[in-house]
Amino acid sequence: MMRVDALVAQLGGELVGDGSVLVRRVATLDQAGEGDLSFLANPKYLGRLKSSAAAAVILGVRSRDALTDRPRIVVDDPYLYFARVARLFNPAPMVVPGVHPLASVASTLPASVAVDAGAVIGKDVVLGEGVSIGAGCCIGDGVQIGAGSRILPRVTIYANCLLGRDCLVHSGAVIGSDGFGFAREKTGAWVKIPQVGRVVIGDDVEIGANTTIDRGALDDTVIGNGVKIDNQIQIGHNVRIGDYTAIAGCVGIAGSTHIGARCMIGGQAGIIGHLTIADDVVVSAGTLVTKSIHQRGVYTANLPVQPHADWVRNFSHLRHLDALADRIRALEKRLEERDSS
Template sequence: MLRLDELVARLGGDLLGDPAVIVRRVATLDQAGEGDLAFLANRKYASRLGDCQASAVIVAPDARELTTLPRIVTADPYVYFARVAQLFSPPDNPPAGLHQTAVVDVSVPASVSIGPGSTIEAGARIGENVVIGPGCHVGRDVVIGDGSRLHAAVTIYHGCVIGRDCVLHAGAVIGADGFGFARERDGSWVKIPQTGRVVIGDDVEVGANTTIDRGALDDTVIGNGVKLDNQIQIAHNVRIGDKTAVAGCVGIAGSTTIGARCMIGGQAGIIGHLVIADDVVVSAGTLVTKSIRRAGVYTGNLPVQSHLDWVKNFAHLRHLDDMAARIRALEQRLDKIDPA
């Protein structure tokens, strides 16, 4: 627990009200009670401040007069809430040391924790304060930077590089072969060896069961500060710029380059060999089929509708070419009419 003035001393902001108020956790406006610190991140929920039972709240400057509760005023209440939540919920790191069932073929720093059943192959380099959870596999010549954490059952294939302070959640697979095959004339497939690596920068988070394929020749590269949600597929030779965030179930095909500070919505699909500029937002469910060269928000999906309405609308879509041809014919006939 912390006093409000202690929070402000650590994180900044302007404090209005009793500085000695004690808070023990963060909570929503609706669920907060005594000892809780709530936050108002969106003005459309301002009416809930009146009934809020929190001991204090975090608000933006334009909401500072909407409540008489003790409050911390900051430019971005949601980011401030996130930083307070980090203080109240620090990572639960296991003690350093190697479990007796781990198989480790390299020397590791004394600060490293390696869980039961994990394996680390020869040539791997493990940094200080790394945590490798149970059932993980770290292949030969892998590099893992200081302070990174692998949760249970993470697999890192040979030669891949993980930066500092990264978090890889359960079941993530880094460096599996990309989908590279050449087709014979008879329809059979010839595998193309995938000889590149996956190189992940610092402060990257990779969600559960997300897969990042190794490059075919060059590397697949994930920039610093990138945040990847669960169940994402990133194909070979993709490059993702710094601080980009990708939501769950997105598929990114091979050799696509995504810029910095982009946001990719859930279930979006991006076909291969495209370039997406910095600061692009791709809405959920959008299929990106051509390069995006300018920053902005891009959407390509249809709103949900009843099945009967969808059938009727699709029936019209099937005849769009015919309708366009008929309109062109009518326009040509009108052009021939003498206005006199």
């Protein structure tokens, strides 16, 4: 439990109302009850605030004088403040140092490191202070992981890959697998190209469950500082992703694409290879990016959902656009000939 005024003293914001009220957790307006701190990030949900049982609420500046007498914390960005409060109330589990007897370790590790049962750590591995390696992980030879990083159960990191400080890698992720590199014989047979680069990951990067990041063919695949990567994402070889970019689930990024800093890539977007995407670009969910994007902004290339019969009718019209264009050109030509006669 924590007093609201103590929360404001620690995280900032303007306190309006009784600061002695105790809060224990954050909750949505609909689900909040006694001892809960809620937030209103979108003014259109103001009606839910009036009916909410939250003990206190985080509001934006525009909603400062909302019709409620409960304590409120007024901030510029309620959602960001909520995130900080949630982290304060739900800290990451403490690392308990030690190597489990059922782990296999071929490198010298700091005493502050935790290695769980079934983990395999190869030769010449360098782990920073306070690193946690989950059960069943496989950490290849020559891997380096910075201080404070947490590798959750059953992650595989191939040889010689580098991870920075304070990273979080979720279960099932594979870092450093071979890129999809093949040359073709005249017969049609494929010749595998050895993938000899690495994956180099910056500080404070989060990688979601079952995501795969391929090692570079010759140069490295590089993930910048503060990048957030969701679950089930495929990142091809030699891709470079700039600092603080966020990528939602099921995105596929083909090899040698360079994505700038602070970009946001929506779920199930696809990006073909050898493209360049500028800083501060937003790619909408489901968009297929087939050419480079050189200017910041929001880019969308998909259709909204519609009844099947409407889609069939609209697509039928699309199929006849070329014929329609030919007819229009013919009519224009006839009009021009008539006017000139």
